[in-house]
Amino acid sequence: MLKKLWLWLGRWLAKLTLTLVVVAGLGWGLGTAYYSWKFSGPVSSEEQIPLDEDRYTQTIIEDAIRVVEQHRDNTRVLRDAHAKAHGCLKAEVSVLQDLAPDLRHGVLQEPGKTWQAWVRLSNGNAYPQFDRARDARGMAIKLLDVPGTKLLASPQHANEQDFVMFNHPAFFVRDVAEYQSNFAAQADGKKVLAFFPSWDPRSWEVRHLIIALKTLSPAPQTPVQTTYNSIAPFKLGPHNIKYRVIPAAENCPNYSLPAPNTDLPNFLRSSLYQQLSLDRSPACFALQVQKQNPQYYMPIEDPSVEWDESISPFQTVALITLPAQDFDSSEQNLFCDNLAFNPWHALPEHRPIGGINRLRKAVYQAVSIYRQERNQAQTQ
Ligand code: HEM
Structure with a gap:
């Protein structure tokens, strides 16, 4: 039986x-x-702004500030995203000597020009957690002493050109409306349900949930061994482009990082310290751009879609060096915390485009001002 x-x-x-x-x-x-x-082309090469986009922005700012307050670290108010830094590093960004003439716009106008910059490397989470936790890893670059009128009229940032990226090539929502409902649900702790806003299967965002899960990836051995993507599109003079920063170890003296102890909470900072401060070995990257080909499905308004590299390959436009340096002091860490990066700290030649970028303009500014005022920051 x-x-x-x-x-x-x-x-x-x-x-x-x-x-x-x-x-x-x-x-x-x-x-x-x-x-x-x-996802078949052609697509528009112009921005298409939905009529109701603006009304979501204020709610998103309120939710972002709610998240910032939820994740306060003792008395300090941290960023709403990418709260934990691995370090703020001095960097040099050098435009390629033989840059193709049609790519010479904005900060890339002068071949051979070297910009001094700050680079902040981070984990994506709103709450600082162990580096081994699955997460996105961020890179924000701030070029200094950049002349010309910027898109955001902010005297503190008048001479800056920022590039803000993380290490996954696609975003987990398509537009501002979806960001608003997803972010509100996540702020209420509904991490997976955020992608299933109603019982109606037509509202389910399974593809976006998969992107979100892939974005939360295991940590690299060091922040200098992963590729950082703009994800959203930008102008480069007359072109629509996405940009990214890839490791380019071949441009630096040979260096082999000793295997880090990934059980330590801050091993990504330790890896940087080992390479740049103890072993005095620089790290190298290349800044690359990918042009939109609107004959194919390379949308401006949906950053959840990667632009196909086999149709439009990335081209190197500048080399980035993080020289050997001492960066891990309390003064520099505080300075780093008080910096504010924003893709709209930019020359008109590098204008951010697409809904998610339009949204970022108001949100980054509101959240950085909020936390800086709460922290009574002396430096920005
Ligand atoms: C293309 C998509 C995005 C990328 C690549 C990206 C990347 C980053 C990175 C790397 C940082 C840390 C900057 C730093 O080191 O200080 C950051 C900060 C931040 N992000 Fe994003 N992000 C994206 C989209 C968004 C969106 C859609 C929002 C919300 C509307 C958002 C809100 C924020 C906020 C509020 C901060 C902190 C700003 C501050 O306090 O200074 N991000 N982001």
Whole structure:
């Protein structure tokens, strides 16, 4: 009797597994077919601003400040995103000597020009956590002494050109409306439910949930061994581009980082300290741009879609060096905390475009001013 029951159960489980595999396969096939139909070009090369976009911004700012207050570290108010820094580093950004003439715009106008810069490396989470936790890793670059009128009329940032990136190539929402509902749910602690806003399956954002899960990736051994993406598009003179920063160890003297102890909470900072401060070995990157080809599905208004590299490959435009340096002092860490990066600290030639970038303009400014005032920061 018992044997019969086991056999029946075994057959039933086998059938169930087979059915699930077939359903999953069909779902995958249908999904792939649907997206290759939906994501086919041509697309607009202009911004298309939804009428109701502005009304979401204020709610998002309020939710961001709610998150900032939820995650206060003792008495200091941290960033709403990328709260934990691995260090603020001095950097040099040198425009390629033989940069193609059609890419010479804004800070890339003069081949061979070297800009002094600050680079802040970070974990993505709103709350500082152990570096081994799955997370996005951020890189923010601030070029200094950049002449020319900027897009944000802020006297403190009048001479700055910022580039703000993290190490996944796609964003987990498509537009401001979706960001508002997703972020509000996440601020209420509904991390996965944020992608399933109602019982109506048409509102389910499974593809975006997969992007969010992939964004939360294991830490690299060091912040200088991962690629950072702009994800959202920007202007480069007349072009629409995305940019990224890739490690370019070949441009630096040979260096091999001793394996870090990844159980330590701040091993990413320790890796930087080991390479730049103890071993006095610089780190090298390349800044690259990818031009939009609007004949293909390379949308301006949906940063959840990567632009296909086989159609439009990235081109190197500048080299970035983090020289050997001492960076881990309490003064420099405080200075770093009080810096404010914003993709709109920019020359018009590098204008951020697309809904997510339009949203970032007001939110970054509001949150950085809020935390700086709360911390009574002396430096910005
Ligand atoms: C393309 C997508 C995005 C990328 C690549 C990105 C990347 C980053 C990075 C690297 C930082 C840390 C900057 C630093 O080191 O100080 C940051 C900060 C921040 N991000 Fe984003 N982010 C994106 C989208 C968004 C969106 C859609 C929002 C909300 C509207 C947002 C809100 C913030 C805020 C409030 C801060 C802190 C600003 C401050 O207090 O100075 N980000 N982001």
